[in-house]
Amino acid sequence: MxxxxxxxxxxxxxxxxxxxxxxxxxxxxxxxxxxxxxxxxxxxxxxxxxxxxxxxxxxxxTATTDNEVNTGFIHFAMSVGTKEQVDFLTEKLRFDGFKITGEPRTTGDGYYESVILDPEGNQIEITI
Missing domain, CATH: 3.10.180.10 (2,3-Dihydroxybiphenyl 1,2-Dioxygenase, domain 1)
Structure with a gap:
């Protein structure tokens, strides 16, 4: 499946x-x-x-206006292939004015990722 x-x-x-x-x-x-x-x-x-x-x-x-975290869908991850691509896309998005909520890093469970918000505030992890 x-x-x-x-x-x-x-x-x-x-x-x-x-x-x-x-x-x-x-x-x-x-x-x-x-x-x-x-x-x-x-x-x-x-x-x-x-x-x-x-x-x-x-x-x-309509859009929600509070920042309270609730149960349910919280993010999705987009794989870009390499650490360099994670870094590059994160910087491109930053330069273009998008909010970076998590800088590129290796997480405790071994993912290399950054976290950004799309234009409507949906959280996206950019990962290898």
């Missing part, structure tokens, strides 16, 4: 699509989906290893 895809609600569908295309080489799979009745739009993004991310937007779904 494998995870088929992960989906996240977003406020700005086009900006989030552009972010994942620009920094993580995502490719849009098919056309933007739009259900006028439900006021729902989405994109499926695909990555080179076959993993997929669904970005979904519906005007009635």
């Amino acid at each position: 494998r995870i088929e895809h992960i989906a996240i609600w977003v406020t700005d569908l086009e900006a989030m699509r552009a972010f994942y295309e620009t920094y993580f080489n995502a490719v849009v799979v098919g056309e933007k989906y739009h259900n006028a009745t439900k006021k729902f739009t989405s994109y499926f993004l695909s990555f080179t290893d076959g993993a997929r991310l669904e970005l979904m937007h519906k005007p009635s779904i």
